[in-house]
Amino acid sequence: MDKSYKVKVNNTIDFNITKDELSNLDVHQTSENSYHILQNNKSVKAEITEADFSNKTYQVSIRNHSYKVSISNKLDILIKDMGLSAKTAKQIDFIKAPMPGLILELHVEAGQEVKENDTLFILEAMKMENSISSPRLGIIKSISVKNGDAVEKNQLLIEFEN
Amino acid sequence: MDSRQDKIDNLNKHKALSELGGGQKRIDKQHANKKLTARERINYLLDEGSFEEIGALVTHRTTEFGMQDQIYYGDGVITGYGTINGRLVYTYAQDFTVFGGSLSETHAEKICKIMDMAVKVGVPIIGLNDSGGARIQEGVRSLGGYADIFYRNVQASGVIPQISAVMGPCAGGAVYSPAMTDFTIMVENTSYMFVTGPNVVKTVTNEEVTSEELGGAETHATKSGVAHKTSENDIACLEDVKQLLSYLPQNNTETANKLDFKLEDEIRDVLSDIVPESSTKPYDMRAVITGIIDEDSFYEIHKNYAESIIVGLARLGGRSIGIIANQPMAYAGVLGVNSSRKAARFTRTCDCFNIPLLVLVDVPGFLPGTDQEWNGIIIHGAKLLYALSEATVPRVTVITRKAYGGAYDVMNSKHSGADYNYAWPGAEIAVMGAKGASEIIFRKEIAEAESPEEKLAEKEAEYAETFANPYKAAQRGFIDEIILPKNTRRKLLKTFAMLEDKKVEMPKRKHGNIPL
Numbered sequence: 001m002d003k004s005y006k007v008k009v010n011n012t013i014d015f016n017i018t019k020d021e022l023s024n025l026d027v028h029q030t031s032e033n034s035y036h037i038l039q040n041n042k043s044v045k046a047e048i049t050e051a052d053f054s055n056k057t058y059q060v061s062i063r064n065h066s067y068k069v070s071i072s073n074k075l076d077i078l079i080k081d082m083g084l085s086a087k088t089a090k091q092i093d094f095i096k097a098p099m100p101g102l103i104l105e106l107h108v109e110a111g112q113e114v115k116e117n118d119t120l121f122i123l124e125a126m127k128m129e130n131s132i133s134s135p136r137l138g139i140i141k142s143i144s145v146k147n148g149d150a151v152e153k154n155q156l157l158i159e160f161e162n
Numbered sequence: 163m164d165s166r167q168d169k170i171d172n173l174n175k176h177k178a179l180s181e182l183g184g185g186q187k188r189i190d191k192q193h194a195n196k197k198l199t200a201r202e203r204i205n206y207l208l209d210e211g212s213f214e215e216i217g218a219l220v221t222h223r224t225t226e227f228g229m230q231d232q233i234y235y236g237d238g239v240i241t242g243y244g245t246i247n248g249r250l251v252y253t254y255a256q257d258f259t260v261f262g263g264s265l266s267e268t269h270a271e272k273i274c275k276i277m278d279m280a281v282k283v284g285v286p287i288i289g290l291n292d293s294g295g296a297r298i299q300e301g302v303r304s305l306g307g308y309a310d311i312f313y314r315n316v317q318a319s320g321v322i323p324q325i326s327a328v329m330g331p332c333a334g335g336a337v338y339s340p341a342m343t344d345f346t347i348m349v350e351n352t353s354y355m356f357v358t359g360p361n362v363v364k365t366v367t368n369e370e371v372t373s374e375e376l377g378g379a380e381t382h383a384t385k386s387g388v389a390h391k392t393s394e395n396d397i398a399c400l401e402d403v404k405q406l407l408s409y410l411p412q413n414n415t416e417t418a419n420k421l422d423f424k425l426e427d428e429i430r431d432v433l434s435d436i437v438p439e440s441s442t443k444p445y446d447m448r449a450v451i452t453g454i455i456d457e458d459s460f461y462e463i464h465k466n467y468a469e470s471i472i473v474g475l476a477r478l479g480g481r482s483i484g485i486i487a488n489q490p491m492a493y494a495g496v497l498g499v500n501s502s503r504k505a506a507r508f509t510r511t512c513d514c515f516n517i518p519l520l521v522l523v524d525v526p527g528f529l530p531g532t533d534q535e536w537n538g539i540i541i542h543g544a545k546l547l548y549a550l551s552e553a554t555v556p557r558v559t560v561i562t563r564k565a566y567g568g569a570y571d572v573m574n575s576k577h578s579g580a581d582y583n584y585a586w587p588g589a590e591i592a593v594m595g596a597k598g599a600s601e602i603i604f605r606k607e608i609a610e611a612e613s614p615e616e617k618l619a620e621k622e623a624e625y626a627e628t629f630a631n632p633y634k635a636a637q638r639g640f641i642d643e644i645i646l647p648k649n650t651r652r653k654l655l656k657t658f659a660m661l662e663d664k665k666v667e668m669p670k671r672k673h674g675n676i677p678l
Contacts, residue, residue: 073210075202075205075206078193078198078202079198079206079397082193082196082198084196084198084395084396084397084398085395085397085398086397086398086401090394098469098491098492099469099492099493125493125494126493126494126496126526127442127494127526128442128443128444128490128494129442129443129444130444130491131443131444
């Protein structure tokens with residue numbers, strides 16, 4: 001792996017530092033979160049006040065000033081450039097029948113605005129009345145069934161406006 | 163004679179070549195396809211700087227078809243060990259940039275080497291699959307390589323956790339390695355698994371189908387159940403692997419890490435209102451699960467496959483547990499062929515890695531019909547019954563509503579060896595629903611009555627009054643305690659703590675004969 005890090009301070013200052021440069025720094029750990037650094041014959045005390053290891057961001061306090069420091073290696077930058085991330089919310093635009101059954105009651109109509117968890121319709125299946133609720137806030141674009149229709153599993157029932 | 167510096171330079175040159183796999187051009191192509199390279203995946207999966215590579219300078223020995231002129235260090239797979247949140251794991255990642263990640267004899271040898279080490283050391287192995295298949299220039303040597311891996315998958319099964327991430331193609335014989343590991347996670351849109359590809363399918367059966375349709379992540383997560391989970395991209399997949407690992411122990415002689423936990427009042431009022439008054443109204447069993455377990459700790463497996471049963475890993479008081487729960491929202495929570503197989507497999511996974519089981523029951527019975535019978539619901543239902551009866555980990559049941567017929571027996575009943583069985587006050591534990599039961603018991607009386615319908619209603623109420631409750635079962639000791647829903651979490655915390663040192667001696671035998 002490339003042994004250099006890109007460091008961003010307060011989203012304003014950028015610099016690169018290599019592993020070799022890091023190991024040549026004159027740093028002493030003085031307590032769990034505090035460090036003493038000698039640089040250009042100047043002595044600096046730094047304290048890490050907040051650490052988010054998974055996002056590699058740290059809040060560092062030096063002489064009563066707090067700095068937000070984010071560190072990324074080559075892989076972090078690549079992942080960001082490729083647009084990959086562990087958590088992306090998928091927008092649901094279609095409601096399909098979760099199982100075969102009978103549409104008992106439609107509670108919405110085309111053009112209507114619904115909130116998350118509002119009941120969309122009741123689907124009777126296996127002697128049970130299943131209440132299907134909206135996964136998101138949105139406007140109903142179209143409904144392709146009516147009361148009393150028998151539906152198959154995965155049949156498209158409701159479409160949301162994008 | 164080279165100087166010492168020359169020797170160092172020479173080593174560095176070899177290492178740099180190995181790091182580059184199939185070269186920058188192919189790496190760029192991998193990136194353009196929204197895929198990370200094998201090395202990048204390993205670096206993301208493991209704690210930074212913890213990876214130690216084994217066999218970086220291995221090359222193939224093939225001389226046929228001009229292969230002697232195409233030599234890449236590593237031979238299409240990166241193998242080694244490292245840590246994930248401080249825990250030692252072995253891992254291999256197939257390198258699609260080298261011969262399309264195809265499996266040669268030497269490629270297989272590298273994988274086998276670390277599998278053997280992982281078993282010896284007793285730590286999990288994680289395989290990151292991205293391979294076009296067998297190295298066809300090698301013929302049977304490549305096939306032998308696959309079989310060497312399969313054999314080790316089986317020897318390691320139930321000894322160390324084996325996790326497969328399918329992050330690209332995985333076709334032909336290659337599919338059987340993930341299939342024999344404990345978990346398979348597939349990346350959406352960039353991965354597929356099938357025994358024979360669309361071209362062969364077309365030739366043999368005249369069926370036209372795309373790779374994605376035939377064996378993409380969605381197919382295997384919804385139709386076949388081959389994939390335990392799907393992830394949106396490479397990064398999400400590797401995060402899913404890491405999270406999954408957190409619920410598992412290092413090997414079958416250990417228990418999973420228990421997180422720190424301080425017992426407080428642990429009353430959960432939210433559980434009180436989940437089950438509707440009317441028994442024809444379904445509810446979301448996931449709400450019951452989240453009401454019981456530690457916050458945000460549910461790791462669902464086979465989420466979109468055989469949805470009438472829910473299985474997954476979770477934490478309860480910091481302790482890793484496995485949950486099996488009927489889902490009234492899907493097909494009323496019935497047991498069918500696929501839901502039985504799903505729950506049986508999960509039961510055995512938990513049992514071999516010492517993960518206690520919590521079973522939440524709301525089951526109206528087995529799914530009726532020719533489709534089910536002809537597909538062997540008897541055999542598949544038996545799998546679940548067998549797997550639970552055989553499991554020696556702590557086993558606790560909570561009947562939230564219905565427990566009817568044979569399904570009552572199957573769903574971790576006292577009789578099947580469960581350790582502790584709770585029921586909520588609204589539980590209905592009986593051979594069948596009140597209507598069906600009255601039609602049989604009082605058939606003559608109903609037929610002879612002036613108004614059969616009224617008579618049926620009367621008898622139905624009588625049967626319901628007698629059996630649609632948990633008290634008959636509690637009188638017999640089949641239910642240990644009837645508890646208020648809001649106290650469920652508190653009770654379960656104590657029960658699982660009490661059962662922590664449970665030990666069961668099994669009679670000596672080669673292995674049982676589960677109805678496969």
